[in-house]
Amino acid sequence: MAKHSYPQLLANKKVVISAGATKERIDPVRYITNDSSGKMGYAMATAATWLGADVTLVSSTQRLTAPINTHVIPFENALELQTAMETEAKQADYVMMVAAVSDYRVAHPQEQKIKKQHHQSNQLTLELIENPDILKGLAAQKNQQIMIGFAAETENLIEHAQAKLQRKKVDWIIANQVGKNHQTGFNTDDNQVTLLSANGERFPLPLMSKLETALAAWQIIAQTPLNK
Ligand code: CTP
Ligand code: CA
Numbered sequence: 001m002a003k004h005s006y007p008q009l010l011a012n013k014k015v016v017i018s019a020g021a022t023k024e025r026i027d028p029v030r031y032i033t034n035d036s037s038g039k040m041g042y043a044m045a046t047a048a049t050w051l052g053a054d055v056t057l058v059s060s061t062q063r064l065t066a067p068i069n070t071h072v073i074p075f076e077n078a079l080e081l082q083t084a085m086e087t088e089a090k091q092a093d094y095v096m097m098v099a100a101v102s103d104y105r106v107a108h109p110q111e112q113k114i115k116k117q118h119h120q121s122n123q124l125t126l127e128l129i130e131n132p133d134i135l136k137g138l139a140a141q142k143n144q145q146i147m148i149g150f151a152a153e154t155e156n157l158i159e160h161a162q163a164k165l166q167r168k169k170v171d172w173i174i175a176n177q178v179g180k181n182h183q184t185g186f187n188t189d190d191n192q193v194t195l196l197s198a199n200g201e202r203f204p205l206p207l208m209s210k211l212e213t214a215l216a217a218w219q220i221i222a223q224t225p226l227n228k
Pocket of ligand 1: 097098131132135136148150164
């Protein structure tokens with residue numbers, strides 16, 4: 001379908017979306033990361049442009065092609081993502097965190113490659129410290145922005161998503177089941193999500209492509225007034 005056939009529900013709106021996995025450096029050649037391909041975030045960015053938005057994509061992935069007319073800001077780790085999001089969110093109408101943020105970072109990343117500890121114990125302990133909750137921080141500082149988070153869960157999907165909606169004080173959580181036995185979520189082309197609003201409404205969407213999921217999600221978010 002041509003893009004002009006979509007209702008321009010996000011015309012004149014600035015949308016900021018984070019996408020991809022964080023990489024937390026251990027040393028110059030190693031890092032801690034997670035299973036996020038960035039596909040859902042890129043689909044959200046594409047769908048938002050089709051609905052007329054001015055989109056900024058804060059991204060850690062070089063593998064995917066950004067939708068045309070999108071402003072791309074790169075990040076590698078959680079602290080860089082936080083800085084970029086705090087700057088961009090100020091002028092935004094909608095802020096959506098799709099990035100899979102590492103909950104912890106390496107306490108003392110090494111400037112040189114860590115050598116194997118020959119002739120010593122056969123254990124190595126890596127010290128980790130908690131990263132800030134970026135979404136929670138953005139929601140706490142917000143003015144009029146609509147804040148949207150994701151909850152990728154391997155069990156008790158709706159309960160965990162509902163708890164995140166309240167804990168992070170966001171307007172929407174998009175819940176999706178992930179894990180070995182699911183055809184949806186990380187690195188797949190399809191997804192099945194349920195949108196939970198701060199009003200207490202639930203909008204389950206069918207299993208469909210990430211792009212169709214993104215279009216449906218934006219249409220619900222743009223057209224559902226929130227009582228605040
Ligand atoms: N998120 C964030 N900053 C973090 C961790 C998560 O902004 N440090 C965002 C994610 O981008 C996502 C939402 O918060 O939009 C939920 O992420 P998730 O990892 O599911 O939530 P956590 O609060 O980290 O809870 P847990 O990992 O224990 O399930
Ligand atoms: Ca987490």
